[in-house]
Amino acid sequence: MTVPTGRRERKKAATRQKIADTALRLFLERGYDAVGIRDVAAEADVAVTTLFAHFTSKEALVFEQDHDFEQRLAHAVSAREPGEPLIPALRHEILALVRHCTAEGSAPIWRMIDASPALRQYEETMRLRHAESLAEAIAADPDLDRTAMACRTIARFVIDAHSLAREAADPDAAVDEIFRMIEGAWDAADVRAAANS
Amino acid sequence: MTVPTGRRERKKAATRQKIADTALRLFLERGYDAVGIRDVAAEADVAVTTLFAHFTSKEALVFEQDHDFEQRLAHAVSAREPGEPLIPALRHEILALVRHCTAEGSAPIWRMIDASPALRQYEETMRLRHAESLAEAIAADPDLDRTAMACRTIARFVIDAHSLAREAADPDAAVDEIFRMIEGAWDAADVRAAANS
DNA sequence: ACAGTAACACTAACCGTTAGTTTTTTGGAA
DNA sequence: TTCCAAAAAACTAACGGTTAGTGTTACTGT
Numbered sequence: 414m415t416v417p418t419g420r421r422e423r424k425k426a427a428t429r430q431k432i433a434d435t436a437l438r439l440f441l442e443r444g445y446d447a448v449g450i451r452d453v454a455a456e457a458d459v460a461v462t463t464l465f466a467h468f469t470s471k472e473a474l475v476f477e478q479d480h481d482f483e484q485r486l487a488h489a490v491s492a493r494e495p496g497e498p499l500i501p502a503l504r505h506e507i508l509a510l511v512r513h514c515t516a517e518g519s520a521p522i523w524r525m526i527d528a529s530p531a532l533r534q535y536e537e538t539m540r541l542r543h544a545e546s547l548a549e550a551i552a553a554d555p556d557l558d559r560t561a562m563a564c565r566t567i568a569r570f571v572i573d574a575h576s577l578a579r580e581a582a583d584p585d586a587a588v589d590e591i592f593r594m595i596e597g598a599w600d601a602a603d604v605r606a607a608a609n610s
Numbered sequence: 611m612t613v614p615t616g617r618r619e620r621k622k623a624a625t626r627q628k629i630a631d632t633a634l635r636l637f638l639e640r641g642y643d644a645v646g647i648r649d650v651a652a653e654a655d656v657a658v659t660t661l662f663a664h665f666t667s668k669e670a671l672v673f674e675q676d677h678d679f680e681q682r683l684a685h686a687v688s689a690r691e692p693g694e695p696l697i698p699a700l701r702h703e704i705l706a707l708v709r710h711c712t713a714e715g716s717a718p719i720w721r722m723i724d725a726s727p728a729l730r731q732y733e734e735t736m737r738l739r740h741a742e743s744l745a746e747a748i749a750a751d752p753d754l755d756r757t758a759m760a761c762r763t764i765a766r767f768v769i770d771a772h773s774l775a776r777e778a779a780d781p782d783a784a785v786d787e788i789f790r791m792i793e794g795a796w797d798a799a800d801v802r803a804a805a806n807s
Numbered sequence: 808a809c810a811g812t813a814a815c816a817c818t819a820a821c822c823g824t825t826a827g828t829t830t831t832t833t834g835g836a837a
Numbered sequence: 838t839t840c841c842a843a844a845a846a847a848c849t850a851a852c853g854g855t856t857a858g859t860g861t862t863a864c865t866g867t
Contacts, residue, residue: 420863420864420865421813421814421863421865424814424863424864425813425814428814428815449852449853449854450853450855451854459815459816460815460816460817461816461817461854462815462816462817462855462856462857463814463815463816465854465855465856466814466815470854470855471853471854471855533735534731534732534734534735535731537731537734537735537737537738538727538730538731538734540734541730541734560787562774562787562788563787563791565774566771566774566787566788566791569767569770569773569774570766570767570770570791570795573763573766573767573770574763576766577759577762577763577766581759587759590757590759590760590763590799591759591763593798593799594760594763594764594767594795594796594799595795596798597794597795597796597797597798597799598767598791598792598794598795598798599791599794600794601790601791601793601794601795602787602790602791602794617833617834618832618833618834618844618845621832621833621845622844622845625845625846646821646822646823647822647823647824648822648823656846656847657846657847657848658823658824658847658848659824659825659826659846659847659848660845660846660847662823662824662825663845663846667823667824668822668823668824
């Protein structure tokens, strides 16, 4: 079989990391738009084609945590304690993610993202993906018998919460307020509760 | 004075229309990705720079109704009868807009949009703009004393409703279901109701 | 040791987009 | 009518992200 032992994979990962680190450093030093792909490749000492073998686009160089983010949300849904309600679990996870964005270390990166239309646009595309994957995680939970559409809808709302709270003056308060509304939406999607009213 | 009489404006509008019509025809004939900007410009018999003087990007050639859409939503909020509740008014407008997207005539265009990553990404950017402008319209209504954050949140949800319902198998039912959830979110944002509970 | 393959390099181009400059068209005044 | 200022459009030439095609090197499993 072909389960490659370490060295090749390590070298590949090292190349990828070197590219990502170089790119982020240059972007923060000179500004995203002022740094070209050819600059990054030269500084990282790789060919342009190599760079694009590791990252699908210039914007992807900035969003490395993309996959983590997606998985943390799905995990927050699937790894709940038995009987633990959905929305508070999501609220807790989103709050942690928002705090991570607004923390000292990450702040310059997000300021750069907010300043660049290309990066904002890329973030939007990611958000749709995240919402879809979150919707699937919610729909997969047997304890929550909502319609597929209700799951997709609430997933969108949760992703919106992250986007809105991330840019708010008081992120913690924003998460509180938005999740109160999401809770209302989730309750309204409960068909049994609607029948009992 | 500098109030140009009609001809110049008419010719400019005609050029713009010719470009848009040519582009849409070619896109639908050969596919969005298979048609280049230079193809469109040649077929419309204008210079490439002229095309970009009328449209800010290739994607913008497809989304001409953009401005209409934005204004119709804001109008649905500001032009309510006195005492008419917000959410049903928005529900009515979104339903009309969704039906317009899924109507016979527009269907091929939206199929093309859904098939092209570039167009989907552009649509996402538009949606953010629409949500912001809708949020302002809602915040401007003196009868609705919700926080600015609640207005922005509900605006996002309404835009999400359009996006989700547009792609649903049964758009009318989707609008119903999603707006039941939005109603729940809107009620939960009412601080006075929360104090009474 | 060897063959196959994954990672990478190099060239050259495509495509969307823009800056700089010049020509044509148009509306209004002399 | 004739001429001028300004708008619209054209032309040229490039820039920057991205990809295809083609080798070359280095690692892995046999």
